[in-house]
Each structure stands twice: as structure tokens, then as C-alpha cells.
Amino acid sequence: MSKPIIIVKFGTAAITRPSGEPDLEIMKRIAAEVAEVHDAYRVIIVSSGAVGAGKSFIKRYKGSLSQRKAAASIGNPLLINIYSEVFKPYGIPIAQGLCERRHFAHRAQFLQLKDTFEELWRNGVIPIVNENDVVSDRELKFSDNDELATLLAAGFGAEALMLCTSVGGVLDEAGEIVSKVSDVKEVFRFVRTDKSFLGLGGMASKLTFAKMATKMGIRVVIFGMRESQGLLKALKGLAGTELLSHKSTLSARNRWLGSGGLISGKLQVDAGAERAILKRNSLLAVGVTSVTGDFESGEIVEVSNPDGTAIAVARAKIASAELLQNMKTLNYEVANANDIVLL
Numbered sequence: 001m002s003k004p005i006i007i008v009k010f011g012t013a014a015i016t017r018p019s020g021e022p023d024l025e026i027m028k029r030i031a032a033e034v035a036e037v038h039d040a041y042r043v044i045i046v047s048s049g050a051v052g053a054g055k056s057f058i059k060r061y062k063g064s065l066s067q068r069k070a071a072a073s074i075g076n077p078l079l080i081n082i083y084s085e086v087f088k089p090y091g092i093p094i095a096q097g098l099c100e101r102r103h104f105a106h107r108a109q110f111l112q113l114k115d116t117f118e119e120l121w122r123n124g125v126i127p128i129v130n131e132n133d134v135v136s137d138r139e140l141k142f143s144d145n146d147e148l149a150t151l152l153a154a155g156f157g158a159e160a161l162m163l164c165t166s167v168g169g170v171l172d173e174a175g176e177i178v179s180k181v182s183d184v185k186e187v188f189r190f191v192r193t194d195k196s197f198l199g200l201g202g203m204a205s206k207l208t209f210a211k212m213a214t215k216m217g218i219r220v221v222i223f224g225m226r227e228s229q230g231l232l233k234a235l236k237g238l239a240g241t242e243l244l245s246h247k248s249t250l251s252a253r254n255r256w257l258g259s260g261g262l263i264s265g266k267l268q269v270d271a272g273a274e275r276a277i278l279k280r281n282s283l284l285a286v287g288v289t290s291v292t293g294d295f296e297s298g299e300i301v302e303v304s305n306p307d308g309t310a311i312a313v314a315r316a317k318i319a320s321a322e323l324l325q326n327m328k329t330l331n332y333e334v335a336n337a338n339d340i341v342l343l
């Protein structure tokens with residue numbers, strides 16, 4: 001049987017000194033702990049920190065979009081070199097994967113990503129993923145690397161999504177780490193919305209994506225690396241905040257479909273089409289009342305009922321332009337029942 005997959009995401013604040021430079025001690029600890037679980041799991045590391053690692057090279061850095069992108073393009077190779085060095089003592093080669101949102105919007109592209117990582121794992125290599133900041137533009141970028149890590153966890157059918165933060169977990173009113181959470185709603189009220197200067201996500205973002213992952217049957221642990229054994233303890237549920245997964249009967253393909261973050265367009269349907277979808281039938285053009293966004297055949301759309309409540313996500317069989325021309329056509333399939341996941 002193949003080894004389970006874990007996604008381990010390190011946020012900027014978790015691996016960066018206050019000056020913005022990568023914290024070598026923490027990164028050595030990451031390598032040591034990941035090396036310990038390398039035989040038991042197929043690991044994907046998602047690492048932020050490129051902007052922090054490169055920003056000192058940008059004159060009068062103020063954090064504008066172009067400065068962040070330039071800083072990331074300088075910082076990414078620096079960061080990946082450090083990872084390569086810290087994993088060397090364990091004989092583990094690492095590889096870099098730079099992803100954009102569109103790589104997740106098409107099943108075929110995602111399957112290529114999967115094949116590439118499978119090949120890396122067969123060769124004992126750990127892929128380290130970051131957003132392709134240099135080219136991802138305002139609309140096409142991930143909201144942050146928590147989203148990227150969640151999409152990878154959903155698409156790869158990961159057993160666990162490990163989100164490393166500087167705080168070490170979700171803190172309650174008394175400042176204590178909440179250890180186990182069965183419903184993410186329970187801890188949302190503790191969350192402050194401020195985030196670190198260099199990173200993009202914060203605790204609210206982590207919990208939003210954690211909720212999505214737990215619904216898909218993925219265990220999520222928010223943990224820290226400031227103390228040794230942080231990852232190892234968190235994997236055993238002995239440190240950080242563990243968000244328990246819900247039972248999921250979705251196939252890997254439908255988890256990927258249902259992960260929501262990939263949505264390229266939105267469709268509103270009438271009451272008849274809503275009933276049909278809820279009875280697990282296909283979606284026909286005649287039931288679509290409005291089309292938002294510009295999507296291609298094969299991309300993911302959100303489907304909402306006449307009240308505007310999202311009821312499903314679906315892989316569109318036709319592009320938005322073709323749908324707009326055939327809105328009133330009977331028996332014109334927009335999404336096949338097998339490509340619709342109810343929310």
C-alpha cells in the first residue's frame with residue numbers, strides 16, 4: 001500500500017527572523033523533523049518566505065505589489081538553496097514547484113502536477129511548493145499559501161494538512177492553545193484579524209481553509225516550530241490545535257472538484273434545475289438563469305439556487321460563451337451529474 005500523503009505548510013512568520021531573513025535554526029529543525037517522517041509519509045512542503053528573503057535587495061521597500069513580486073523572485077532561489085542545504089545531511093534531495101491558480105483549474109494540468117510529484121517521491125525527493133509570484137496577477141493568484149496548501153491537500157487526497165504558524169496554534173481568550181476542535185465555528189470567535197507584515201494569510205484565513213479541508217475528510221493541525229519536535233508532536237496530535245476531520249465519502253476527484261478555491265465562474269439556476277441537481281441529475285442549459293465570469297470547458301463553476309445560496313460546484317462541460325448562446329436550449333448539458341459535487 002502506498003504511503004499516506006501529508007502537506008506541511010510553513011508561513012512567512014514561522015520561518016523568518018523579524019528582519020525578514022530566513023531563520024536558519026528553524027529551517028534546520030524543519031529538515032530534521034521532516035527527515036524523521038520521510039519514510040512514513042509522502043511529504044509536500046509548502047513554503048512561504050520568498051518575499052522576506054528577497055526584500056532587502058529592493059531599494060526603498062514599501063511592500064507594493066511589484067516590489068513584493070520582485071522580492072519573491074530574488075528570495076525564492078535563496079530560500080530553496082537553504083532548504084537544499086538543510087536537507088543535505090539527511091541525504092534528502094528537494095525539488096521546487098511553483099504553482100499558479102490556473103494549474104488547479106484544469107483537471108489535466110493538475111494530474112500532470114500529480115504525476116511529477118509521484119515521480120519525485122519515487123526518487124526519494126521532497127517537493128517544496130510556493131506560489132509562482134513573479135507571474136501570478138491580481139485576479140489569478142491564490143489568496144495566500146494556506147489556500148495553495150489546502151488545494152494540494154484536497155487534490156492529493158492528503159491524510160493531514162499541517163499549517164505551521166509563529167503562534168503555534170489557535171489561542172483562546174486566556175492565550176492558551178486550544179488543543180482539539182471538532183467544529184471550526186467554535187474557535188472563529190477567538191481570532192484576531194491582524195496578520196504578519198510579510199505574510200498574506202492570518203489565523204482567519206487558516207481557519208477558513210481548515211474548515212474546507214476538514215469537510216473533505218482531511219485532518220488539519222495548526223502548529224509551531226519555535227520549540228523542537230513541533231512537527232513531530234503535532235503529527236501525533238500532541239501539540240498545536242488539531243481540527244478533526246469530518247467523515248468524507250468523496251473520491252479524490254470529487255474532493256478536488258469540491259475544494260471550491262478553484263472556481264472560475266458562477267451559475268445561478270432556477271428551482272427546477274435546483275431540484276434536478278439535488279436529485280443528482282445533470283445540469284442543463286435551460287435551467288441556468290445567469291452566468292458570471294469567463295470560463296472555459298473543463299473549468300470549475302459554483303452553482304447557486306434562485307435565492308443565491310451556493311448549492312454545488314461543478315466542472316463545466318462547455319465554455320461560458322457557448323453557454324450564453326444556448327441558455328434557452330433544451331437538453332443542452334452544462335455539467336454532467338458525475339462532475340457535480342453538492343455543498
Ligand SMILES: N[C@@H](CCC(=O)OP(=O)(O)O)C(=O)O
Nearest residue numbers: 012049050051145199200201
Ligand atoms: N509567496 C509568498 C508568500 C505568501 C503567503 O501566503 O505568505 P504567508 O501568509 O506567510 O503564508 C512568499 O513566498 O513570500
